[in-house]
Amino acid sequence: MTDDATRTLGKGSAPPGPVPEGLIRLYSMRFCPFAHRTRLVLRAKGIRHEVININLRNKPEWYFTKHPFGQIPVLENSKGQLIYESVIACEYLDDAYPGRKLYPYDSYERARQKMLLELFCKVPHLTKECLVTLRCGRGCADLKLALRQEFCNLEEILGYQNTIFFGGDCISMIDYLFWPWFERLDVYGIADCVNHTPALRLWIAAMKQDPTVCALLIDKNIFLGFLNLYFQNNPDAFDYGLSC
Amino acid sequence: MSGGSARSLGKGSAPPGPVPEGLIRVYSMRFCPFAKRTLLVLKAKGIGHEVININLKNKPEWFFKKNPFGLVPVLENSQGQVIYESAITCEYLDEAYPGKKLLPDDPYEKACQKMVFELFSKVPPLLLSFLRRQNKEDCSGVKEELHKEFSKLEEVLTNKKTTFFGGSSLSMIDYLIWPWFEWLIALELNECVDHTPNLKLWMEAMMKDPAVSSLFIDPKAFRGFLDLYLQNNLEACDYGL
Numbered sequence: 001m002t003d004d005a006t007r008t009l010g011k012g013s014a015p016p017g018p019v020p021e022g023l024i025r026l027y028s029m030r031f032c033p034f035a036h037r038t039r040l041v042l043r044a045k046g047i048r049h050e051v052i053n054i055n056l057r058n059k060p061e062w063y064f065t066k067h068p069f070g071q072i073p074v075l076e077n078s079k080g081q082l083i084y085e086s087v088i089a090c091e092y093l094d095d096a097y098p099g100r101k102l103y104p105y106d107s108y109e110r111a112r113q114k115m116l117l118e119l120f121c122k123v124p125h126l127t128k129e130c131l132v133t134l135r136c137g138r139g140c141a142d143l144k145l146a147l148r149q150e151f152c153n154l155e156e157i158l159g160y161q162n163t164i165f166f167g168g169d170c171i172s173m174i175d176y177l178f179w180p181w182f183e184r185l186d187v188y189g190i191a192d193c194v195n196h197t198p199a200l201r202l203w204i205a206a207m208k209q210d211p212t213v214c215a216l217l218i219d220k221n222i223f224l225g226f227l228n229l230y231f232q233n234n235p236d237a238f239d240y241g242l243s244c
Numbered sequence: 245m246s247g248g249s250a251r252s253l254g255k256g257s258a259p260p261g262p263v264p265e266g267l268i269r270v271y272s273m274r275f276c277p278f279a280k281r282t283l284l285v286l287k288a289k290g291i292g293h294e295v296i297n298i299n300l301k302n303k304p305e306w307f308f309k310k311n312p313f314g315l316v317p318v319l320e321n322s323q324g325q326v327i328y329e330s331a332i333t334c335e336y337l338d339e340a341y342p343g344k345k346l347l348p349d350d351p352y353e354k355a356c357q358k359m360v361f362e363l364f365s366k367v368p369p370l371l372l373s374f375l376r377r378q379n380k381e382d383c384s385g386v387k388e389e390l391h392k393e394f395s396k397l398e399e400v401l402t403n404k405k406t407t408f409f410g411g412s413s414l415s416m417i418d419y420l421i422w423p424w425f426e427w428l429i430a431l432e433l434n435e436c437v438d439h440t441p442n443l444k445l446w447m448e449a450m451m452k453d454p455a456v457s458s459l460f461i462d463p464k465a466f467r468g469f470l471d472l473y474l475q476n477n478l479e480a481c482d483y484g485l
Contacts, residue, residue, distance in 0.1 A: 081352050088358045095351035107339040108325050114332045 004030055008238045010055035015062035019078045024049045027066055027074040029056055029238055031226050033180035034086040035073035040176040041090045044212040047097050057235050102173035113174040116166055120178055122150050127181050131188040135231045144193055151197045158199035164206050171210050179207055187223045252481045254299035259306035263322045268293045271318040273300050273481050275469045277423030278330040279317035284419040285334045287455040289343050301478045346416035357417040360400055360409050364421045366393050371424050376474060394440045401442035407449050414453055422450055430463040
């Protein structure tokens with residue numbers, strides 16, 4: 001059971017108090033891929049944190065004081081400082097907390113990871129569109145073709161570098177920033193999009209061996225349960241799978 | 245500045261040789277606002293560099309080996325390492341070169357600059373859209389959207405109570421957003437910031453910065469370029485040379 005297994009807060013809920021000293025707070029949602037990035041970094045760096053899940057279909061009024069458009073993820077520290085945009089939040093955590101650095105020290109290698117992120121930028125939108133299209137009972141052949149093309153670009157990078165991970169022989173920030181969408185390929189019904197990209201499949205297998213990735217792996221049945229309720233516009237979708 | 249005012253290289257041109265030791269090369273275009281970001285940082289940090297201008301309407305084949313997206317700016321160092329995407333080039337220069345740091349050391353302040361950068365992100369396509377429509381169709385819708393985006397930036401300055409977007413001194417975020425405001429001045433569209441007084445004051449403060457003023461765009465050349473560019477004329481990038 002991950003540390004974010006708590007019920008969401010929705011409209012009418014009381015705003016949470018200040019963040020206790022020594023902790024950082026993450027406003028999140030258990031199935032959101034962008035928030036997943038931040039949870040991976042928190043875990044990988046061993047950062048003490050608390051998670052408040054937000055009901056994205058029924059947002060608390062107070063949440064708009066944390067983010068102007070009510071989006072997640074948002075970090076809040078004990079000084080009341082707020083950081084949003086998943087990539088900015090992940091970089092903030094890497095900069096602000098000691099221990100294992102996820103971004104490389106070398107300026108050129110750092111720049112390379114950021115350039116790789118640009119190469120990835122169409123993937124979130126395309127995977128979401130495939131999911132929505134399939135769930136509405138329509139075919140998504142064109143979308144899958146476009147997604148496969150993006151995956152080919154990533155495959156080329158791995159081939160050119162001849163490394164297992166996108167940052168080299170060890171897992172690093174860029175791998176964590178990509179991972180959430182690859183974890184979702186199966187449950188979204190588009191796992192065949194990596195049929196022609198063997199290096200990417202090896203990367204996926206290697207990622208599944210990473211302790212941080214494993215610890216946060218979302219149970220397939222629970223995810224499917226969430227998706228079913230989500231596409232029925234059920235406001236309880238976000239809490240699916242919680243025992244209490 | 246070596247090459248800053250040189251004719252652009254286009255299709256059929258010979259690829260340039262390796263970058264000399266001690267210099268960094270920037271592939272640019274004289275009127276590109278994204279490349280302007282990189283030029284401002286190079287200037288502000290006093291980094292020795294050479295400029296190769298690219299004809300963006302008639303790109304050399306070899307340029308796609310430097311950047312598969314075929315866009316400027318691109319940095320190339322004497323080790324043959326290539327960096328592209330304007331914001332990434334600027335951050336790379338700040339990290340790799342000594343002297344005055346343009347990005348703050350404090351992780352939260354650095355994150356704030358990146359959040360303001362996101363806030364600004366709608367302005368470049370909106371401004372281009374506005375310029376395309378001027379004198380043609382009704383551009384009041386785009387103008388209104390632009391005002392909305394400027395108001396968001398105004399709010400940042402109002403809340404911070406500082407002259408610049410990063411605090412009381414000019415820093416990276418100011419240089420990153422400046423090139424589009426430079427366009428407003430060059431095209432005499434200052435009225436766009438009439439309802440955002442802090443933004444107006446910020447523009448005046450920016451004009452006093454040595455890097456900004458030494459690289460200030462020539463209004464006549466810019467207008468000439470813009471006319472040709474919007475008509476997809478191959479000669480646009482070299483207007484005024």
